[in-house]
Amino acid sequence: MLTYLIILLDDTSVSFCHYPVPEKERRLIALDDLKAGVLFAMKENLNVQFVYPDYELPTAYTEIIDSIDHTDIVPKRLGVETDVIVMKGWDDDVPEDCMCILHTTRQQLADNLQRVETLLSKISRLNIVLTDVETFKDEDIDSYKKTLGSLSDSIVKLYQNGKNVQLNLLTDRMMLNKMNNCGAGNTSVTLAPNGKFYVCPAFYYDNEADSIGDLKSGLDIKNKQLYQLDYAPICSHCDAWQCKRCIWLNQKTTLEVNTPSHQQCVLAHIERNASRELLNNIRDYGTFLPEQEEICEINYLDPFDNKDKWL
Amino acid sequence: MNIKDSSKAWQEGIAKSITFIVTKDCQLACKYCYLVGKNEKERMTWEVAKKAIDYILDCEEDFREESVVWDFIGGEPFLEIDLIDKICDYLKIEMYRRDHHWFNSYRFSFSTNGINYDSEKVQRFIQKNREHLSIGITIDGTELKHDLNRVYKHSGAGSYKDVVRNIPLWLEQFSDASTKVTISSADIPYIKESVLHLYSLGIKEVNINCVFEDVWREGDDALFEEQLVQLADAIIDGDYYTDYTCSFFSESIGKPMDPVRDNNNWCGAGRMLAVDAAGNFYPCTRFAGYSLRSKKPIIIGNIDDGIDSNKLRPFLTLNRMAQSSQECIDCEVASGCAWCQGENYDAADTNTVYQRATAICKMHKARVRANNYYWNKLFRKLELAGRRDEYEKQKQKVKEPIC
Numbered sequence: 101m102l103t104y105l106i107i108l109l110d111d112t113s114v115s116f117c118h119y120p121v122p123e124k125e126r127r128l129i130a131l132d133d134l135k136a137g138v139l140f141a142m143k144e145n146l147n148v149q150f151v152y153p154d155y156e157l158p159t160a161y162t163e164i165i166d167s168i169d170h171t172d173i174v175p176k177r178l179g180v181e182t183d184v185i186v187m188k189g190w191d192d193d194v195p196e197d198c199m200c201i202l203h204t205t206r207q208q209l210a211d212n213l214q215r216v217e218t219l220l221s222k223i224s225r226l227n228i229v230l231t232d233v234e235t236f237k238d239e240d241i242d243s244y245k246k247t248l249g250s251l252s253d254s255i256v257k258l259y260q261n262g263k264n265v266q267l268n269l270l271t272d273r274m275m276l277n278k279m280n281n282c283g284a285g286n287t288s289v290t291l292a293p294n295g296k297f298y299v300c301p302a303f304y305y306d307n308e309a310d311s312i313g314d315l316k317s318g319l320d321i322k323n324k325q326l327y328q329l330d331y332a333p334i335c336s337h338c339d340a341w342q343c344k345r346c347i348w349l350n351q352k353t354t355l356e357v358n359t360p361s362h363q364q365c366v367l368a369h370i371e372r373n374a375s376r377e378l379l380n381n382i383r384d385y386g387t388f389l390p391e392q393e394e395i396c397e398i399n400y401l402d403p404f405d406n407k408d409k410w411l
Numbered sequence: 412m413n414i415k416d417s418s419k420a421w422q423e424g425i426a427k428s429i430t431f432i433v434t435k436d437c438q439l440a441c442k443y444c445y446l447v448g449k450n451e452k453e454r455m456t457w458e459v460a461k462k463a464i465d466y467i468l469d470c471e472e473d474f475r476e477e478s479v480v481w482d483f484i485g486g487e488p489f490l491e492i493d494l495i496d497k498i499c500d501y502l503k504i505e506m507y508r509r510d511h512h513w514f515n516s517y518r519f520s521f522s523t524n525g526i527n528y529d530s531e532k533v534q535r536f537i538q539k540n541r542e543h544l545s546i547g548i549t550i551d552g553t554e555l556k557h558d559l560n561r562v563y564k565h566s567g568a569g570s571y572k573d574v575v576r577n578i579p580l581w582l583e584q585f586s587d588a589s590t591k592v593t594i595s596s597a598d599i600p601y602i603k604e605s606v607l608h609l610y611s612l613g614i615k616e617v618n619i620n621c622v623f624e625d626v627w628r629e630g631d632d633a634l635f636e637e638q639l640v641q642l643a644d645a646i647i648d649g650d651y652y653t654d655y656t657c658s659f660f661s662e663s664i665g666k667p668m669d670p671v672r673d674n675n676n677w678c679g680a681g682r683m684l685a686v687d688a689a690g691n692f693y694p695c696t697r698f699a700g701y702s703l704r705s706k707k708p709i710i711i712g713n714i715d716d717g718i719d720s721n722k723l724r725p726f727l728t729l730n731r732m733a734q735s736s737q738e739c740i741d742c743e744v745a746s747g748c749a750w751c752q753g754e755n756y757d758a759a760d761t762n763t764v765y766q767r768a769t770a771i772c773k774m775h776k777a778r779v780r781a782n783n784y785y786w787n788k789l790f791r792k793l794e795l796a797g798r799r800d801e802y803e804k805q806k807q808k809v810k811e812p813i814c
Binding site: 331356358 | 674675709720721722724725727728729730733759760761762763764765766
């Protein structure tokens, strides 16, 4: 069920997920399109997420934005206190108890473990977006396990000191009971600065012609079912519930929105298994999430390798 | 008494099918042909063929099927008989030299229009590879029916006479040979006489199917059903059912399908492999550019970089439920309703193989009604003759052939 409307306020709005924002001129969404987008969200009962560029918006825009309950996703450079801050590179200077998004490569992450610990001690939640999922190789498995192991040790330490830590790669799976990942095309759609709807911002930046409707004629999502879990044969047999399951990366790597790449599956399962270890380690120090079942041990990193059992 | 079963297929399910698209040229321009991009330029070179073979045999670990069918397709494959002969010699030598697990578990397979079947070169090739060969000649039935569609590309003249003269030689060399008949809208009135004509030529197994494309006109289903009922009468009244088969009639079709137990994909795309003159790999020939009307080809790799396994994942995890509409899932006569993954992709609203094309729906339902008639009539005849028990005892489980 459609629940969220993401509104890209400008062509240079910050990326909050796997997609890169191409070098583009500023193009602010037309004021009438912004009004129409907000009206659409109100009528369809959608939660709105505004994604900001790194410059200040005209007052007429902020007035419309403030006319609806919403979440702001803002680049750190804008320097405002907000719901979600997107960091540009490694930066410890963030407001306390905020939620941050950090884009990084696996190597950069491995090289900055202490800075992650510092951030986690300060903010309420850190979402790490790996920007090099596609280049992951099976020989990188051990190094990623090691990185997550170190982060896991930091989290245990912070928990012991009474800090409630949230790091998407490791703590989300501990708290979930079902898949919770990319809802593009299913629970969320994106309104782009050109006044058209897209599955997500990545589809807009990839090809403007790939729209799924506009503000005048409404949404027209062809093969909508393929964005749902039931129509994703691999994902519907998977319990790496924290996996980003990026629809755009799926399309890019396997040519189908409902099919993840081997790399995405393996990364998600390394994270799942590290979450299992983390949960067990925290529970060594006392009761923790007592209502949550243990995460079971599995002997595969890609559910595709198990397909003969469920096909 | 022996009622013929059409389900036999060489190493079905355990053989890898690898197709060389050796040419996109053909002497004919059949009106129903799905190959929209045939041309005289794209002919495979020996260098491309050798590189493809070396890649496939080098990657033995990735091709674990017990057996292999080396398939040659066009256009018309026998236009490139010199290249094919060289490819087959190289394959045999290399499989032997490498002690490859496919050595002595391979077959060379051809679908040909039959026009140059009796040429010296083709005949020499057949003699050389006789023990590892299957060849299907396409003949559509009577001269009228055949020439309705299967015409020469330059003159537009029918090709029946040039094909039928080669049928006795073909049957002499391959006594169990079968033919494949394709039905489009204009062919419907000729189905019964065409199948009987093929039987009269000595072809005992007629594999026949309606095209998957959206070509059907108002009333075609009723005409089709009527033709099949007449064919059923002719086969049963003429006692052809003891020695001949026609794939339109099968006990297993027209039943509801269980969403869990019967969730397999129909089509083998992705489990097969095709390579074209440019050295690109495809999940099946139907995904090559010359087969597609409205979509880009799906290239899963090439002879230089190998196969991108990520691009095979959607094919290898496809199931019936994930690509079917609710109407198809709930259909009470679903079994035996086939699809072609390539046509699904070509006809889909988005660039996906997960949307089943349903243009064939009304034709399948008509086939089911005629099929029900066929088995009811046949079983009643057998019962009245006291031979029903005998039939049930010798009946083998009939499996629908997969693409």
